[in-house]
Structure formats: C-alpha cells, structure tokens
Amino acid sequence: MPERRGLETRFPLKIGMGEKDWDDEQCDDRLSMSTVSRHCFGDDSEAPSFCISIIENMKEDYGLFVWPCSIVLAEYVWQQKHRFSGATVVELGAGTSLPGLVAAKLGAHVTLTDHSSSFQVFDNMRRVCELNKLECNVLGLTWGVWDSSIFSLRPTIILGADVLYDSNAFDNLFATVTFLLQNCPGSTFITSYHNRSGHHLIEFLMGKWGLKCLKLLDGFSFLPSDKASLLSGNIQLAEIAVI
C-alpha cells in the first residue's frame, strides 16, 4: 500500500530497470530500495495542475534522493511560471531533478546536469523524464571543470537546489555559475540552500566573482502549508546575477 506523506505518495518502484549492467544481487538490492514519490503543483491543492513522479533510491547517496531544498525550489519555479515558458534552463547538481522537471512541464528547454562521474544519477534522470513524458537534455557538468559542452550552454535561468552544502566546493560552483551567467547576459541563478554557517562565505564569493543577490527569501515564506509541514530547517532561496 502506498504510504501517504502530505501531497507526496511513495510507492515501490515497478518500472523495468533491465538494461543495467549490475549483477542480479546488486540489482535486486537497489530495486528493493527504490520508490516513486509524487510532487503536485497548483494553486488549489484539491485540484493540482500537474504532478511530477520522481524515482528515488534511499540506499544511494546525494543525487538519488529528493532533498528538501529541491521541494522549495520546485515550488518557487511553479509560482514563477510566467518566467519559464520558452526559457532555456540548466539545472546544476540536479540529482533527482524535481525543479528542472517542473520547468520543463512549464515549457522551458531544460538541461539537467550533475557531476560527470554520476552515471547512476544520469540513468535515473533519463528514467524520470520518460516516466513524466518530458524531454530534457542530460549532461555531465562538474563544477569548475571546463568540458567543451559547457561552452554551448546559454541558459536564461540556472537552477541549483542544495548545491551549497560543502564549502570546499563553493568556489568551483561559483566559477561555473559565473561562467554561465556571463555567457548569457541578463540570466539569473536561482538557488535554494540550508542557511548554515557558510552564509558569510557565500557573500564573500559573490563579491569575489562579481555577482550580486537580487532577491533573498525564506523558503517557508512561499511554501504551501501542506508542503511546509513535511520540511524543517532554515532554507533560503536566492536569486543571483552578475553585477
């Protein structure tokens, strides 16, 4: 039986994962830990406009789990829907990709990216796109690394949910964000993050990379109460652009 968690319903994964090159035991193990969660969006919680299904794997690490910041950013994308129709969007450190998929549902051209070595994450992104009947590009993009593919990206909006969690990686992330922002004048980086002690570092790095904060919101200030009741912590959302 599905387990109800507010707007979200989790149920065991039943779709095929046949073409994996895992051995049977590994594959069974991973399948048993996989679930599909549903995330709904709309102005009326009784009659959502659409829902996105996400395949998660509780046994794997960062990129195969919907983190709370992702729920906050996805809701913000929905509420800012007028900005996404026809937009070109790149999601950094996308993992299970909920914000990017909401953008795609709203009519954006979306490229979902994650660390170039995250093969399982890329596999999962493709499955999730298929599950939701959405077409997105999937690309390896490691922060601070200049593969040729990054030069052709000109996103009008860059998304990043919970990508500011390891202060050792902040500088590389800001280097990539700054490159993408400069590659497309007028573009914006929209990120949601847990406001831990790294906040001063974020401010310092924005100065270092010639960026400014256009908007800073408490993530809970715009979340509907049924979603807010499932989350905790101090989550902030920032819109960042070049000076």
Ligand SMILES: C[S@@+](CC[C@H](N)C(=O)[O-])C[C@H]1O[C@@H](n2cnc3c(N)ncnc32)[C@H](O)[C@@H]1O
């Ligand atoms: C905490 S998870 C957040 C995942 C997803 N955005 C969410 O909120 O559910 C951080 C993500 O950043 C990715 N990541 C970590 N370091 C990275 C790097 N150096 N370059 C690109 N992606 C990275 C991880 O693979 C992971 O998917």
